[in-house]
Amino acid sequence: MSFTLQDKINIALKLDELGVDYIEGGWPYSNPKDLEFFKLMKEYPLTRAKLAAFGSTRRRGLRPHQDESLNSIVKADVPAAVIFGKSWTLHVDKVLEATREENLAMIAESVEYLRQHGMEVIYDAEHFFQGYQEDPEYALATIEAAWRAGARVVVLADTNGGTPPNEVYRIVQEVRRRFPNMPLGAHMHNDIGCAVANTLMAVAAGARHVQGTINGVGERTGNADLVAVLPTLELKMGFRVLRDEPPPAKYSKLREVSRLVYEALGMAPNPYQPYVGEFAFAHKGGVHADAVMKVPRAYEHVDPALVGNRRVFVVSEMAGGASVVLKAAEELGLELEKRDEAVRRALEEIKRMEKEGYSFDLAPASALLILMRHLGLYTERFQLLEWKVVTGPSEHSYAFVKVRVGESVRLEAGEGVGPVHAVDVALRRALTASFPELVDVALSDYKVVLPTAKKSTESVVRVLAEFRDGQRMWRTVGVSTNIVKASIKALTDGYDFALQIKNGWGKKPIYLGKKDVLIK
Structure with a gap:
């Protein structure tokens, strides 16, 4: 992964808007882009966050003022420095090839040197958990050296990401008992899938400084995902984090920040990401949808609005009438009864089509067209x-x-x-000649889903098409053994849906059985 210089600036400004305390902008000694980032950020005053430059303790055999890496941090001219040093005797003996006493001196002298230049120092104890498990006394000696030298906070790092949550909790508790006044932090990697859990366990055991990345991006399998960590700390564990505003104002931009980072990396957002993913509050099963319609917290651990997200009802072969009704209410503003005969017929058709290879999970507009036909709301606009x-x-x-x-x-x-x-x-040429309102409608995404085997010599291809008109977005689906035919089905559904919601229906209530369907 690599950010452009402008990407780094945009993300830093958005993180400051979100309300983080520190933004580690890069390692100025490692590459010119990071050094240039710190220079350009002078033009962008931050309202809350402090910029921090990253680096390592001084090299073996050099004095701090002779070390180019330390001096590059000073030249970055930022309020804070984040430096890492060795806690694991394996690294001291085999990687640094230094004596253990010299390693302690390297830590203390590096912190002192940066403090003398007026910088706040955050010390990252690299491989602390591995070091503590092999030689706890020496690992503790390394963080004490940093603290006594003036480090603002000592961060315990699970650098190889291999420590399970129970061990993180035990070790952080023991460090807290040994040094009750030492400010502790947590820096976790995700190599066993526990970076978020380990961060939360470290805080539960006494850490009060948390490091991570948006969306968990990072080396190997990534870092702790702050998108999951931050709201969990506040909404689940009762800690006050970020700005002083109460939720939802505090976390309403969380999804926006997540999307910004994905966009900068050229990556598709993870729809299953906790809190901010498109499916984080999606309900597919009919039992779930029915319960959420009555009591949202029956199947939702927080209100989606708290984290800038929204509730989604998925129309599918698992759905009961409640899912269809809720989808209609959400997308079309229709008030329906889930046991209505028209709803039942629409659901039967949806389930039959899914047996043929259709999937409406990601393409609800095609399902809504079916529902509109059965409700008598559909007007054929073109063929x-x-x-x-x-x-x-x-x-x-x-x-x-x-x-x-x-x-x-x-x-x-x-x-x-x-x-x-x-x-x-x-x-588009054929349709816009008769329907100029389609000029604003554009095909924004198109993808072919992995085909499912039908016969040994043919397969069913599913095509998803996404449309936007500047105000809303909708997706449609087409299925065929012919990829072009499947694509045309998705395209025609997309333009048809646009015309249905823009024209021709919703002029008056429609009578269905004992209840009027009110069209908002």
Whole structure:
């Protein structure tokens, strides 16, 4: 992973807005980009966070003022320094090839040198947990050396990420008993999937300074994910973190910060990420959806709004009538009865289509079109009568579509990079001529899901299409043994849904059985 210089600035400003205490901006000695970052950040005053430069203790055999790494931290001209030193005798003996006494001197002298230059020093005790397990007295001696030299906080690091939570809790408690007045921190890696748990256990045992990254990005399997750590500390464990504002104001930007980092890395957001993922508060099973409709906290550990997220009801083969009703209420503003006959018929059709390979979990707009047809809310706006795609050895393809709107028939052609793009160009031309409101609608994402085997010589292909109009986003799905045909189904559903919600329905209440369906 690598951030551009502008990415680093944008993320730093957003972290400051979120309310973190320290932003470790990089290692100025390791590369010119990090040094330039600290220079440019002078133009961006921070309201809460302190910028910190990262580095190591002085090299063996040098005095602090001779060490280029320490001097690069000083030249960064920031309020705080984060330096790491060795706690594990294995590293002292085999990696540094220093005496154990010299390692203690390297730690103390490095902290003192930076303190003399007016910097607040955060000392990271590298491999502390491994060091403590092999030689507890020496590991304790290393952190005492940093503390006595003036370190603001001593951070116990599980650098190889291999310590289980029970050991983290035990060791931090023992350190706290040995040094009751030493400010302790936690720096956890995720090599056994326990970085978040280990961070929380360290705090429970007495640590009060937490290090981590947004989304847990980092070396190997990553670091502790602050997106999970921060709200858990406050909402579950009762600690006050970040700014002084109460939730939800404090955490309403958490999802936004998470998305910013994913975007900067060119990575798709993890839909299953705790608190901020698209499915973090998604309800698929009918029993769950029905319960949440009555009492949200029956299946939600916090209010989604507290962390800038929202509740999602998934329409699927597992869904009962409640899921369909809730999805309609969420997306269309419809008040329905889950036992209504039209809802039951729509659900039966959805389940039948899922047996054929459809999946509406990520494409609820296609399911809502089915529901609208059964409710009598659907008005046919157009028909795709014919289509043809021509491809060749070049990247460009050509498509022809024949579309009926009312009594008129329109034939249009399109050229694009690949057959799907060509069809989309032709289809948009045909539709926008009659429906200018579709000018703002754009295909924003397209993906082919791994096919499922149908026969030995063919497979069913599922295509997902995402659309945006500047105000809302919706996804549709198409399934076929022909990838172009599946794509066209998803495309036509996408433009059809846009027209249904923009025109033609919602003019008056629709009577269904004993209850009026109120369309907001």
